[in-house]
Amino acid sequence: MKKFFAILLTLAMVLSLAACGGNDSGNSDNAGDSQQSGDTTTPPADTAGDEGSGGAGIRVAMITDYGDITDQSFNQTTYEASKAWSEANSVDFTYYKPAGNSTAERVAMVEKAADEGYTVIVMPGFAFGETIAQVADLYSEITFIALDVSEGDLGGIEVPSNVYCAVYKEELCGYMAGYAAVKLGYTHLGYLGGMAVPAVQRFGYGYIQGVDAAAGELGVDATVEYVYGNQFFGDPDITAYADNWYQNLGVEVIFACGGGICTSAGEAAAKVDGAKVIGVDVDQSFTLDAAYGEGVTLTSAMKGLATTVKHMLDEVSAGNFANYGGKAEALGLVSGDDPSANYVLLPMETTQWGEGFSQDDYKALVKDMFDGKIVVSDDISKMPETQNIQVNDLGNIK
Numbered sequence: 391m392k393k394f395f396a397i398l399l400t401l402a403m404v405l406s407l408a409a410c411g412g413n414d415s416g417n418s419d420n421a422g423d424s425q426q427s428g429d430t431t432t433p434p435a436d437t438a439g440d441e442g443s444g445g446a447g448i449r450v451a452m453i454t455d456y457g458d459i460t461d462q463s464f465n466q467t468t469y470e471a472s473k474a475w476s477e478a479n480s481v482d483f484t485y486y487k488p489a490g491n492s493t494a495e496r497v498a499m500v501e502k503a504a505d506e507g508y509t510v511i512v513m514p515g516f517a518f519g520e521t522i523a524q525v526a527d528l529y530s531e532i533t534f535i536a537l538d539v540s541e542g543d544l545g546g547i548e549v550p551s552n553v554y555c556a557v558y559k560e561e562l563c564g565y566m567a568g569y570a571a572v573k574l575g576y577t578h579l580g581y582l583g584g585m586a587v588p589a590v591q592r593f594g595y596g597y598i599q600g601v602d603a604a605a606g607e608l609g610v611d612a613t614v615e616y617v618y619g620n621q622f623f624g625d626p627d628i629t630a631y632a633d634n635w636y637q638n639l640g641v642e643v644i645f646a647c648g649g650g651i652c653t654s655a656g657e658a659a660a661k662v663d664g665a666k667v668i669g670v671d672v673d674q675s676f677t678l679d680a681a682y683g684e685g686v687t688l689t690s691a692m693k694g695l696a697t698t699v700k701h702m703l704d705e706v707s708a709g710n711f712a713n714y715g716g717k718a719e720a721l722g723l724v725s726g727d728d729p730s731a732n733y734v735l736l737p738m739e740t741t742q743w744g745e746g747f748s749q750d751d752y753k754a755l756v757k758d759m760f761d762g763k764i765v766v767s768d769d770i771s772k773m774p775e776t777q778n779i780q781v782n783d784l785g786n787i788k
Contacts, residue, residue: 451508455515471696519543526550559722563691563734564596572604573747584648591770606778617784624654632658656682689741694733726760
């Protein structure tokens with residue numbers, strides 16, 4: 391029944407958007423089966439593009455990776471930010487969804503975007519590494535903005551001059567989430583990763599370090615159950631696994647770190663009073679709470695995806711891309727005084743703060759991390775060593 395009402399809510403939001411007459415300015419009439427750009431599938435846009443410097447003749451396209459623009463995570467946020475910026479700057483925008491999960495199919499979408507005259511292509515996810523290696527030189531006139539794509543994902547080539555790669559220090563917001571959970575009184579925690587790719591590992595290993603640090607400060611025993619679903623979506627098998635954690639092992643909080651895999655954690659949490667989920671990449675409380683019960687989301691370990699998209703499109707539009715092309719940057723903390731200004735963070739408004747961990751405590755934690763008083767390892771070659779907690783490394787569910 392909760393899912394039914396969540397669907398009705400989504401439909402109502404879609405209809406309200408349609409009533410406002412907000413159509414994509416990209417070419418959606420001849421998009422074909424692999425492209426979806428009409429507002430009949432448009433989620434609510436965020437505020438990433440409220441103001442801009444003008445489009446300067448560019449046309450923006452976004453290509454999805456494993457997921458789609460309703461994945462409640464990486465693709466959706468990137469889509470919303472790109473669309474919002476384009477609308478605010480009167481720039482043509484569309485998006486493309488590959489027919490399947492392969493480099494060839496992603497390359498085909500780049501070719502389609504180029505054929506249809508798009509000059510800036512935004513691509514979220516490490517899976518685009520091989521795609522960039524194949525297309526960057528062929529389409530040297532196109533600017534590529536790649537999120538969560540490291541230089542190592544490019545298969546040994548240097549970052550081309552028409553490509554900017556942004557990766558994030560996931561270990562930092564993973565640490566924040568784990569630290570907050572223990573400070574708020576939870577001592578039996580779970581980590582449900584998607585696939586064991588570097589970004590997901592950094593989230594998880596940072597989470598373990600945060601749990602360990604908070605447990606040490608409080609002098610409490612804590613346990614982390616750690617597993618990968620080996621996919622970026624939920625299904626009955628993964629839901630059953632989460633059911634066992636909550637109902638039989640006594641896990642209180644699951645950090646669901648893998649796009650749509652959060653649906654399995656949410657479904658399982660909805661069956662147990664007081665069970666919590668930690669979201670990832672974006673503030674997932676809005677979608678998880680609507681679908682699985684108010685208050686099910688303890689917090690979310692977020693990346694500044696929308697901020698990155700807006701900033702880079704502003705820079706491209708202003709003619710400043712030469713300052714970024716050919717670079718791969720790791721984005722993390724840029725302020726010790728304003729946590730919301732950082733590229734890795736917890737949501738200030740929706741985290742379930744308490745006496746054990748307040749907003750002021752969070753700000754102090756971020757300040758200590760920014761000042762170097764707290765150092766979080768980004769080493770993913772092995773599981774972090776812990777001093778105060780037990781970690782049960784359970785490998786892959788599938």
